[in-house]
Amino acid sequence: MRTSRWLKLVGMCGALLLMFAAVTSAAVQGELEIFSWWAGDEGPALEALIALYEKTYPEVSVINATVTGGAGVHAKAVLKTRMLGGDPPDTFQVHAGQELIGTWVVANRMEDLTWLYEEEGWMEAFPADLLGLLSTEEGIWSVPVNIHRSNVLYYIPDNLAQWGVDVPKTWDEFFEIAPKLEAQGIIPLSVGENWTATHLWECVALSALGPEKYGQLWDGELSWRSPEVIAVWELFGRILEYTNPDAPSLSWQQATDMVVSGQAAFNIMGDWASGYMSTTLKLAPGTGYGWAAAPGTEGVFIMLSDSFGLPVGCRHRDNAIAWLRMLGSLEGQDTFNPLKGSISARIDSDLTKYDVYLQSAANDWRTNRIVGSLAHGVVANERFMNDFATVMDIFLASKNAEAASNAAEAVAIQSGIGR
Amino acid sequence: MQSRRDNLAAALIILPSIILLGIFVYGFIAQTMRVSMTDWGQEAAMVLEPKVNYIGLANYSDLFTGFLNMRFRQDLTNMLFFTLLFVGLSLLAGLLLAVLIDQLAWGETFFRTVFLYPMSLSFVVTGTIWRWLLQPRGGLNVLPTLVGLPAGKFLWLTSRDQTLAFDWSHIFYYLCLGALILFSISACSHWVRGEAAGLRAKLVICAVLLGILASGVLTSIKLLPFPEQHGFNKALWGIVLAAVWQMSGYTMALYLAGLRTIPDELREAARVDGASKFQVYRYVDLPLLGPITVSAVVILGHIALKIFDLIFAMAGPDHYPTSVPAITMFLKTFRGNELAVGSAIGVILLILVSLLIIPYLITSFKAEEG
Numbered sequence: 001m002r003t004s005r006w007l008k009l010v011g012m013c014g015a016l017l018l019m020f021a022a023v024t025s026a027a028v029q030g031e032l033e034i035f036s037w038w039a040g041d042e043g044p045a046l047e048a049l050i051a052l053y054e055k056t057y058p059e060v061s062v063i064n065a066t067v068t069g070g071a072g073v074h075a076k077a078v079l080k081t082r083m084l085g086g087d088p089p090d091t092f093q094v095h096a097g098q099e100l101i102g103t104w105v106v107a108n109r110m111e112d113l114t115w116l117y118e119e120e121g122w123m124e125a126f127p128a129d130l131l132g133l134l135s136t137e138e139g140i141w142s143v144p145v146n147i148h149r150s151n152v153l154y155y156i157p158d159n160l161a162q163w164g165v166d167v168p169k170t171w172d173e174f175f176e177i178a179p180k181l182e183a184q185g186i187i188p189l190s191v192g193e194n195w196t197a198t199h200l201w202e203c204v205a206l207s208a209l210g211p212e213k214y215g216q217l218w219d220g221e222l223s224w225r226s227p228e229v230i231a232v233w234e235l236f237g238r239i240l241e242y243t244n245p246d247a248p249s250l251s252w253q254q255a256t257d258m259v260v261s262g263q264a265a266f267n268i269m270g271d272w273a274s275g276y277m278s279t280t281l282k283l284a285p286g287t288g289y290g291w292a293a294a295p296g297t298e299g300v301f302i303m304l305s306d307s308f309g310l311p312v313g314c315r316h317r318d319n320a321i322a323w324l325r326m327l328g329s330l331e332g333q334d335t336f337n338p339l340k341g342s343i344s345a346r347i348d349s350d351l352t353k354y355d356v357y358l359q360s361a362a363n364d365w366r367t368n369r370i371v372g373s374l375a376h377g378v379v380a381n382e383r384f385m386n387d388f389a390t391v392m393d394i395f396l397a398s399k400n401a402e403a404a405s406n407a408a409e410a411v412a413i414q415s416g417i418g419r
Numbered sequence: 420m421q422s423r424r425d426n427l428a429a430a431l432i433i434l435p436s437i438i439l440l441g442i443f444v445y446g447f448i449a450q451t452m453r454v455s456m457t458d459w460g461q462e463a464a465m466v467l468e469p470k471v472n473y474i475g476l477a478n479y480s481d482l483f484t485g486f487l488n489m490r491f492r493q494d495l496t497n498m499l500f501f502t503l504l505f506v507g508l509s510l511l512a513g514l515l516l517a518v519l520i521d522q523l524a525w526g527e528t529f530f531r532t533v534f535l536y537p538m539s540l541s542f543v544v545t546g547t548i549w550r551w552l553l554q555p556r557g558g559l560n561v562l563p564t565l566v567g568l569p570a571g572k573f574l575w576l577t578s579r580d581q582t583l584a585f586d587w588s589h590i591f592y593y594l595c596l597g598a599l600i601l602f603s604i605s606a607c608s609h610w611v612r613g614e615a616a617g618l619r620a621k622l623v624i625c626a627v628l629l630g631i632l633a634s635g636v637l638t639s640i641k642l643l644p645f646p647e648q649h650g651f652n653k654a655l656w657g658i659v660l661a662a663v664w665q666m667s668g669y670t671m672a673l674y675l676a677g678l679r680t681i682p683d684e685l686r687e688a689a690r691v692d693g694a695s696k697f698q699v700y701r702y703v704d705l706p707l708l709g710p711i712t713v714s715a716v717v718i719l720g721h722i723a724l725k726i727f728d729l730i731f732a733m734a735g736p737d738h739y740p741t742s743v744p745a746i747t748m749f750l751k752t753f754r755g756n757e758l759a760v761g762s763a764i765g766v767i768l769l770i771l772v773s774l775l776i777i778p779y780l781i782t783s784f785k786a787e788e789g
Contacts, residue, residue: 073750073754077754246574248577248738249555383756386750387487390487390737393490393739397739
């Protein structure tokens with residue numbers, strides 16, 4: 001008797017649960033799950049976007065699924081297990097370019113967004129170079145929400161005046177002034193952990209190869225074992241001689257701190273360093289700290305971009321499309337970017353909302369030649385980037401340009417660069 | 420009748436956990452092994468229904484001999500040195516602390532808590548704190564200046580110096596050398612204990628190993644077409660320091676418990692025979708702590724082999740000098756999309772941990788039965 005009563009109770013609970021499930025799945029348009037690694041400093045910018053979305057679509061409740069830490073390395077691991085398990089979020093943050101294409105587009109997990117670009121007039125609103133980096137022959141795969149520049153050289157103007165040096169326009173100029181700085185006990189260039197070395201490498205490669213051949217490296221037209229690329233590694237090795245010996249233990253912020261505190265003269269970092277100095281360290285852009293294109297890269301803009309795409313089989317497709325529409329819109333871009341410390345991907349954004357540094361970056365964005373970043377996933381797929389970190393560490397340990405070129409060539413072949 | 424019903428009830432009660440373990444532990448081990456013998460991780464690794472081909476042990480041979488997997492081989496070397504240093508130093512520090520606390524007339528509970536406390540932190544917290552302490556221009560290196568000495572210059576986590584370098588091509592030679600050392604130690608212990616049969620067997624093995632080493636067969640094997648140097652990275656000292664700081668309190672607790680189980684009569688008998696304090700420790704306490712040491716080695720050893728979070732927090736993912744297989748496994752799988760290679764590294768780790776744990780389990784089962 002008792003057992004049967006228990007059974008009844010369990011059965012009723014089960015029926016209730018089923019009804020509940022039916023009710024929630026009936027109200028499908030009620031939710032939108034956004035997957036990203038934006039928390040901490042970047043959290044407010046994302047929240048502003050979500051607030052804008054909820055204002056426009058009050059009937060949709062947004063689930064902000066954030067996995068923090070490690071420049072997205074943990075978020076990407078979670079995303080991959082979810083996607084392999086057949087449970088894609090409605091939309092997710094991903095570095096625009098090959099990091100998206102090499103992992104998700106080749107696996108047929110993303111929807112082509114060309115129709116959305118045409119409908120919204122984004123073909124004209126975004127620079128053509130950017131569209132090239134976002135697309136394959138089969139389509140355009142994500143909507144860039146921001147643009148960062150990677151090839152920026154930072155310095156403190158007062159310090160440079162005190163030490164009697166000018167901002168180097170080329171690496172040759174840098175080699176002229178570096179000994180002067182070292183004689184005064186100043187580290188000429190500060191570097192941080194492994195990826196910041198790759199970040200420096202791409203700026204050095206661009207200056208030595210020029211935008212044309214830099215692009216060919218990623219199309220597979222220029223071999224990694226060619227004399228030009230070996231020369232890049234050699235130049236990179238010479239530059240490293242003027243950097244701090246404790247680099248691997250420093251985060252990019254600490255490398256920037258070395259410049260701010262006067263221990264180092266220059267630092268090459270993306271323009272999130274500008275946001276760090278102006279917002280966190282309260283320095284005035286232009287007077288408190290100065291910037292220039294990384295030596296030898298004047299007139300070229302190495303870009304990287306966070307973007308959102310539309311996974312195949314996501315649960316709330318219409319809500320996700322509405323989200324993407326808002327991301328690409330003028331209002332969405334100008335809401336997010338001043339807070340994030342990045343510029344809008346659109347060439348018609350309202351510059352008065354941005355600070356002095358971002359205005360100068362935005363002007364360069366509209367006039368410069370645009371190429372993609374290696375360190376931040378635009379030009380090479382994830383497999384290449386993962387193994388390139390090892391190549392970089394081999395080079396940092398051995399300083400052997402030829403060995404690094406050979407290793408990079410092997411990595412490029414294995415990961416199908418330019419295929 | 421009663422006992423059959425008991426057996427049935429026992430089986431039913433244990434069944435859920437057997438099923439869960441079967442699926443979530445052993446099932447997934449089998450799945451990982453299966454994946455490790457495929458080429459999953461080619462271009463479209465993330466499709467919903469991945470097309471994978473069976474490639475046998477190619478991933479494994481590539482890890483040990485492939486040009487691009489140099490990092491994995493250094494990882495293994497790092498793991499070996501880390502395990503030896505971490506286990507050895509934790510045992511030593513734990514034993515010293517236990518003996519010291521055992522000697523204390525007062526404050527035992529207080530100091531026991533103080534030394535055990537680091538263990539309650541997670542490795543990520545420990546790693547972050549020690550990362551700061553070991554900054555080249557701060558923390559530990561600044562300590563000497565407090566007493567007027569020049570600041571330390573050692574690059575705790577970032578040094579790229581390497582000692583004890585060896586050529587991976589000759590790995591079999593070094594493995595044989597390692598085995599020789601282990602067997603000679605074991606022979607010595609037989610000799611000390613006066614076990615003639617065991618001594619003879621071990622001496623024969625040692626002679627054979629010595630013969631193989633001397634013959635030069637092993638150095639003539641070229642595993643790689645190029646020489647490849649691996650060795651002990653000095654940057655590991657920082658990691659070892661943090662790990663020992665965290666776990667030596669735990670070994671101390673183990674040893675302290677062990678010391679408490681030794682009957683006082685034994686010590687008193689030794690004292691009556693005129694043993695000094697040191698001799699009591701050396702000839703009464705230490706031998707009786709043997710089983711504790713074995714458990715501690717197994718527990719610390721498997722922690723050391725699987726270490727991931729501490730190093731990830733202290734040195735980041737891409738720091739070659741302090742990297743270990745677990746980190747490369749994570750990066751290969753989830754960053755590089757090479758799921759099969761990641762699985763292969765996972766299986767290798769499993770084998771290494773089993774090498775440590777299975778002999779322990781066998782001997783403890785034998786002890787229970789006997």
